[in-house]
Amino acid sequence: MFLKRCMPIALIAIVMVAIVSPAHAYDEIPPVNPDCIDCHGTAAGTEPAGPHGGYLTTTNKCVTCHTVHRAPAGGTILLPAATIKGTCDFCHDGTGGKGVYGVLAAKIPAVTVAAAHRIDTTNVVPGGSSGGGSATGDFSGITTDYLTCSDCHSPHGANVVAAFTGDRARSTDDAGGLGNVVVSSRLLRKRPVTATGDVTVYGSDWCAGCHKGRLSGSGMASNHPVESSVNLPPGGAASMHYYQYVAKVTTADVSTTTKGTLGKSNYGYVMPDPRTADQTGHDPICQQCHEDARSVGNVHPQQVDSTEVFTLTALDGAVTGDNPRFQTFPHESPNTFFLVELNDSLCLNCHAPPP
Ligand code: HEC
Ligand code: HEC
Ligand code: HEC
Ligand code: HEC
Ligand code: HEC
Ligand code: HEC
Ligand code: HEC
Numbered sequence: 001m002f003l004k005r006c007m008p009i010a011l012i013a014i015v016m017v018a019i020v021s022p023a024h025a026y027d028e029i030p031p032v033n034p035d036c037i038d039c040h041g042t043a044a045g046t047e048p049a050g051p052h053g054g055y056l057t058t059t060n061k062c063v064t065c066h067t068v069h070r071a072p073a074g075g076t077i078l079l080p081a082a083t084i085k086g087t088c089d090f091c092h093d094g095t096g097g098k099g100v101y102g103v104l105a106a107k108i109p110a111v112t113v114a115a116a117h118r119i120d121t122t123n124v125v126p127g128g129s130s131g132g133g134s135a136t137g138d139f140s141g142i143t144t145d146y147l148t149c150s151d152c153h154s155p156h157g158a159n160v161v162a163a164f165t166g167d168r169a170r171s172t173d174d175a176g177g178l179g180n181v182v183v184s185s186r187l188l189r190k191r192p193v194t195a196t197g198d199v200t201v202y203g204s205d206w207c208a209g210c211h212k213g214r215l216s217g218s219g220m221a222s223n224h225p226v227e228s229s230v231n232l233p234p235g236g237a238a239s240m241h242y243y244q245y246v247a248k249v250t251t252a253d254v255s256t257t258t259k260g261t262l263g264k265s266n267y268g269y270v271m272p273d274p275r276t277a278d279q280t281g282h283d284p285i286c287q288q289c290h291e292d293a294r295s296v297g298n299v300h301p302q303q304v305d306s307t308e309v310f311t312l313t314a315l316d317g318a319v320t321g322d323n324p325r326f327q328t329f330p331h332e333s334p335n336t337f338f339l340v341e342l343n344d345s346l347c348l349n350c351h352a353p354p355p
């Protein structure tokens with residue numbers, strides 16, 4: 001069987017189109033179905049960056065995207081599609097409900113998208129000016145300045161942040177199955193387009209590369225306190241929290257804490273009040289409030305109940321009871337503003353109700 005799980009329906013359609021239109025990234029001469037290596041650029045599943053990096057004189061990855069002599073007329077720099085998004089969707093199917101965009105709409109019944117980093121739709125960044133108002137960014141998408149994939153991701157895996165643990169499971173073909181933990185950079189640029197400096201780790205400072213006005217400290221606009229390089233904890237930069245290093249409850253039903261990654265767990269979304277030694281002096285990072293929607297802290301105050309632990313039993317939100325059901329942050333979310341929980345339920349994850 002050629003058409004493995006990770007090849008979405010829409011892609012099969014693209015492959016079929018390739019029979020009549022000889023202008024696609026991989027070699028469309030029979031066998032028509034792409035082999036694993038045509039997309040992965042290497043033995044599938046062995047490198048989380050697939051064709052996006054690990055280039056050697058002995059690999060043959062460039063041609064998975066750039067066709068040297070047969071790129072379509074509408075394409076740019078020898079890419080298979082006329083837009084960056086089109087190039088990415090070529091393999092990361094954006095409509096079949098397997099990926100990071102289009103997943104909510106593809107569900108039956110469809111789930112409403114309440115927040116998104118929309119592609120090729122806008123260049124206005126809410127909270128993008130240091131005073132707290134919106135800013136207009138000069139991004140890389142169509143009309144030359146709308147937001148697109150490569151404003152956050154480096155297609156070649158160049159100058160990317162340090163590897164971190166993500167929530168999402170990618171394929172049931174994985175040797176580790178759904179439990180496989182992908183630790184990688186996600187190709188996140190150290191300097192997202194419009195940011196003015198490099199960040200080496202994924203955390204508040206990375207988001208603030210575009211959303212400058214959502215940091216707290218240094219005379220910025222008034223915001224909920226956020227841990228970042230302009231609002232360092234008492235221990236200084238060396239003890240600053242970021243996605244791969246936060247204070248989180250040790251396990252279910254306890255108020256003790258430990259330090260570790262926010263990924264593949266729900267334990268970092270609550271903060272016992274009164275604070276523990278690990279938390280004292282530390283403010284939350286953006287992703288402790290803005291991440292995939294999930295249920296935490298709703299049974300016992302500022303704790304994760306045994307019914308609220310991280311649960312992933314199917315790919316791409318197929319099972320409604322999974323917690324988080326969707327792992328599409330920061331692409332799309334069923335919650336407004338990508339909030340982990342809505343209304344007071346968010347605040348009560350970390351604050352005892354005032355008397
Ligand atoms: C049409 C392009 C394409 C082909 C052909 C393809 N893959 Fe994939 N594969 C992908 C993409 C894109 C992803 C990432 C999926 C995602 O993020 O939703 C992926 C993900 C995977 C993963 C998950 C790896 C991880 O880091 O968790 C495995 C395993 C995998 N593929 C195996 C295979 C095997 C085996 C074959 C050949 C039988 C194959 N793939 C053929 C595009 C392809
Ligand atoms: C996953 C798809 C993909 C692969 C694989 C890939 N590229 Fe690219 N490449 C792109 C995209 C997308 C752009 C446009 C980048 C942008 O506008 O930000 C690009 C741009 C370029 C450019 C123009 C300059 C630049 O950096 O923007 C060159 C040169 C280039 N690629 C060479 C290569 C070479 C050489 C390889 C193999 C070692 C390679 N690419 C592999 C997707 C890819
Ligand atoms: C030729 C097929 C192909 C194209 C085109 C492509 N990708 Fe990928 N991409 C893959 C495969 C295969 C993987 C590896 C999946 C795995 O093994 O986990 C991957 C992985 C990724 C990852 C995860 C990297 C990591 O380190 O965990 C990101 C992010 C990504 N791609 C974004 C993009 C973007 C943005 C574009 C458009 C500029 C794009 N891709 C175009 C095939 C492709
Ligand atoms: C490359 C620039 C860039 C980066 C990096 C970035 N954003 Fe955004 N953000 C935008 C733009 C542009 C919009 C407007 C998107 C739209 O209207 O579809 C936006 C919108 C938002 C929204 C409002 C979404 C809605 O639908 O109401 C939130 C919340 C947000 N971003 C949070 C974050 C967080 C958290 C991070 C870090 C994980 C982040 N952003 C990283 C550019 C960026
Ligand atoms: C505003 C910035 C931003 C934009 C725009 C964006 N991404 Fe991402 N993307 C991220 C971040 C941040 C992550 C890591 C999320 C995590 O693991 O918690 C990510 C993760 C991913 C992953 C890896 C998911 C996994 O399984 O680990 C893929 C694939 C991906 N993005 C593809 C795309 C494609 C394709 C586009 C455009 C159609 C796009 N992204 C646009 C910020 C962005
Ligand atoms: C304590 C929780 C919390 C933290 C931490 C947090 N936010 Fe928010 N954010 C919210 C809530 C709640 C909203 C909903 C609208 C509101 O109340 O202003 C929001 C709204 C937003 C919006 C969209 C509306 C607007 O006014 O701009 C953006 C963009 C945003 N946040 C970005 C960020 C970034 C970037 C960070 C980190 C630098 C961050 N947030 C940290 C809770 C938080
Ligand atoms: C992820 C944990 C977390 C969430 C969620 C959260 N907070 Fe906080 N909040 C903190 C921490 C940590 C501080 C720093 C002081 C402390 O330890 O209480 C803080 C401080 C505050 C302060 C004092 C601000 C100052 O300048 O001293 C207020 C007011 C506040 N939060 C309100 C809220 C509201 C309202 C919400 C819901 C929209 C919320 N918080 C959600 C963790 C959180």
